[in-house]
Amino acid sequence: MNYLELKVEQLKKDGVYRMLPVNETPCEAIITLNGKKVINLSSNNYLGLASHPKVKQKAIEAINYYGVGAGAVRTIVGNMAIHEELDDVIARFKREEAVLVFQSGYMCNIGVIQAVTEKGDLIISDELNHASIIDGVRLSRADKAVYKHSDMEDLERILLEKRSQYNQVLIITDGVFSMDGDIAKLPDIVKLAKKYNALTYVDDAHGSGVLGESGRGTVDHFSLHGQVDFIIGTLSKAVGVVGGYVAGSKAMKEYLLHRARPLLFSTSMMPGACAAIIESIKLLESSNEYTTKLWENSNHLKNALVKQGFDIGHSETPITPVIIGDEAKTMAFSKALLDNGVYVSGIIFPTVPKGLGRIRMMPSALHDKNTLDEAVKIIKVVWDQISNHE
Numbered sequence: 001m002n003y004l005e006l007k008v009e010q011l012k013k014d015g016v017y018r019m020l021p022v023n024e025t026p027c028e029a030i031i032t033l034n035g036k037k038v039i040n041l042s043s044n045n046y047l048g049l050a051s052h053p054k055v056k057q058k059a060i061e062a063i064n065y066y067g068v069g070a071g072a073v074r075t076i077v078g079n080m081a082i083h084e085e086l087d088d089v090i091a092r093f094k095r096e097e098a099v100l101v102f103q104s105g106y107m108c109n110i111g112v113i114q115a116v117t118e119k120g121d122l123i124i125s126d127e128l129n130h131a132s133i134i135d136g137v138r139l140s141r142a143d144k145a146v147y148k149h150s151d152m153e154d155l156e157r158i159l160l161e162k163r164s165q166y167n168q169v170l171i172i173t174d175g176v177f178s179m180d181g182d183i184a185k186l187p188d189i190v191k192l193a194k195k196y197n198a199l200t201y202v203d204d205a206h207g208s209g210v211l212g213e214s215g216r217g218t219v220d221h222f223s224l225h226g227q228v229d230f231i232i233g234t235l236s237k238a239v240g241v242v243g244g245y246v247a248g249s250k251a252m253k254e255y256l257l258h259r260a261r262p263l264l265f266s267t268s269m270m271p272g273a274c275a276a277i278i279e280s281i282k283l284l285e286s287s288n289e290y291t292t293k294l295w296e297n298s299n300h301l302k303n304a305l306v307k308q309g310f311d312i313g314h315s316e317t318p319i320t321p322v323i324i325g326d327e328a329k330t331m332a333f334s335k336a337l338l339d340n341g342v343y344v345s346g347i348i349f350p351t352v353p354k355g356l357g358r359i360r361m362m363p364s365a366l367h368d369k370n371t372l373d374e375a376v377k378i379i380k381v382v383w384d385q386i387s388n389h390e
């Protein structure tokens with residue numbers, strides 16, 4: 001057997017082998033997953049923009065005009081007028097000086113962190129930061145330190161101990177932490193950064209389109225415009241399309257245009273995606289109906305779960321975990337829910353600490369209250385069955 005076949009065999013023995021679920025329908029509140037109609041509480045399509053008629057129409061128009069591919073990287077001939085427009089539309093929406101779009105949030109993190117740090121610098125990262133930040137940090141030649149999750153004393157301890165030994169220090173945090181739904185203590189981080197002359201970097205993938213005025217993000221939520229050096233967002237979640245961006249100063253953008261490797265060595269976003277994103281952002285700018293509906297649905301879901309006695313952790317955002325604890329029980333629960341028509345992902349170690357397994361629900365603006373009530377009813381019935389079988 002070749003070595004990868006052996007490794008796959010081992011995955012099966014370890015009980016972690018899995019098949020990808022197949023969705024045959026648009027990413028909406030009800031989907032057909034593996035041939036079965038289920039309530040979808042697992043997507044990051046927070047605002048329902050992924051299949052919004054106006055957003056789809058703009059993508060179609062752009063494809064008809066530009067074609068499907070940009071044909072090159074942005075530094076050669078792949079920088080179409082629509083890419084320039086996209087950067088500017090997002091900068092205006094984010095109320096920051098400049099924006100540079102990447103092909104995904106992942107690409108943005110691995111490109112920006114590496115470009116803006118070098119040997120002699122220190123990166124200080126929250127222990128629960130997203131995998132794409134961890135990968136970006138790995139690619140950097142700077143030294144690394146990790147602080148305990150949202151623990152400002154621990155962050156200050158590292159700054160106090162190490163600041164003087166380095167040229168630049170970059171503090172990196174998620175804006176909203178995706179497993180618990182808690183918000184970074186950004187005002188405190190900014191204060192510490194000022195005190196110790198450090199730079200700040202917030203990855204707001206789960207905050208963009210969710211927090212702040214009409215979804216302008218965590219920085220807007222805390223009124224910290226102009227005070228965070230690098231603001232990363234994704235266009236793949238609430239904005240409903242695909243892509244990532246960094247917002248910050250004009251000089252930051254100019255530098256990254258010369259040094260961010262995903263920009264230099266990977267073809268730019270498809271023009272249809274650019275047009276779809278521009279329309280999504282315009283919808284957010286013109287109305288807060290999408291974010292209002294998202295928050296109403298989230299509060300409705302959370303209240304219904306608490307009423308049934310579930311432990312929903314300490315989320316401050318639509319991300320809604322139900323803490324189960326035991327790993328095997330968590331996965332059995334998630335599987336039984338799918339069999340009964342509710343798709344929520346089970347999340348266990350190593351994604352979250354041992355003994356803190358949970359199912360994670362992602363309500364959206366597309367759900368209606370009846371569907372959410374129906375989901376909670378099924379969750380309660382299935383949970384009672386599982387607990388009674390112990």
Ligand SMILES: *Cc1c(COP(=O)(O)O)cnc(C)c1O
Nearest residue numbers: 104105106130132205234236243
């Ligand atoms: C989802 C996510 C990303 C990746 O974004 P993509 O656009 O899907 O590549 C990056 N950072 C965080 C914190 C995320 O949650």
